[in-house]
Amino acid sequence: MADASPPTLALRTLQARAGLLWVQQGIAACARNPLGFTALLVVTTLGFQLIAQLPLIGPAIALMAMPFVWLAYMRATRLTLGGQRFGLQVLADIWRVPAPRRNALVRVSSLYVAAVLACFVVVVLVYRNGPDAGLVGKLLQAMEDKRQEDVEALLAGSRLWVYALLLSSLLSVVSLVFWHAPALAHALGMRPGKALFFSAMACWHNRAAFLVYGLAWGALGFLVMLVSALAGQLLQSEAAAAVIALPSMVLLMASFYASLHFSTADCFQAQFEE
Structure with a gap:
């Protein structure tokens, strides 16, 4: 039986402090089941690393899987809020929806891969047509030959940080x-184009909240x-700092991923349930 028409979706405009609330809610959700969230993080991270090792298609498959993993975390958070425990089955749960919604998510994931690759292509084109063209090859050769002085000289005179900043900015956009597109396509049955439009509009309308959200996570990291480094200095042990x-x-x-549900659910007047 086909999915019913998706419900009318209304965007919500939130105050900047909502970003801080999402952080607090994510930490609180993770604290209710730290083992479950950390296990999910470790397994998915290792999975991404293994998939990325596949020749040619590995990195693309890993990128395509990311929206599915985001949804798994959102489901894990909802289960936690409902007082239920969860395990790795949340990864399989994402597939247990009607085919149209599953196919919409696959298309959104494919578009995500294309967008990320486009960011890298833009940066490579800017690099190749800039004054630092060929620098990366020289730098890698110097590092391979263990010529530390040459490495330092190449880095000192380069503007690689500009390309890194450009790539970071494009990937952030x-x-x-x-941000919201996988959930809109998967849970509400939206077409990919419409899901991307509403996702972009929600982030734009709540840009202050997302700025606070990003800054808060960055500050916590x-x-x-800082605390780890200070502990290592006090104990005079790098191992202690690492521990x-x-x-x-x-x-x-894990807390960040647990907060994804709140950052999406608060931006829309809709229920993100399977």
Whole structure:
């Protein structure tokens, strides 16, 4: 039986402090089931790394799988809020929807791969037509030959940071355009083009909240690394710093993914349930 027509969707305009609330809600959700969220993070991260090793198509498949993983985290958060435990089955649950919604998600994921690849193509074209063309090859050769002085000289006179900043900016725009699109296509049955439009509009209308959201996660990550470094200095042990930093960053990343549900659900007057 075909899906019913998707419900009328209304965008919500939130205040900037909503971004901080999403962070708090994500941390609270992860705290209710830290083992489940961290296990999901570790398994999906290892899965991405293994898939990316496949020749030629590996990186594209890994990119295409990312929206599915985002939805798995959103489902995990909803289950947690409902007082239920979850396991790795949330990854399979994403496929247990009617075919039209599943196909819409596949198309959104394909568009995401194309958009990310386009970002890299743009940066490569800018690099090849810029004053630093050929620098990366020289830098890699110097690193392979272990000529540290040449490496430092090449880096000192380069503008590689400009290309890194350009790539980061382009990928950030792509992330915001696609932020809500997988959930809109998967849960509400929207066509990919419409899902991307509403996703972009929701992020634009709530840009202040998303700015606070990003800055808050960045500040927490910096704080974790700072505390870890200080602990390492006090204990005079790099191992101690690593022992503090690694699990803390894993929990922080798990909390971030747990917050994806809140950052999407708050932007729309709709229920994101399968």
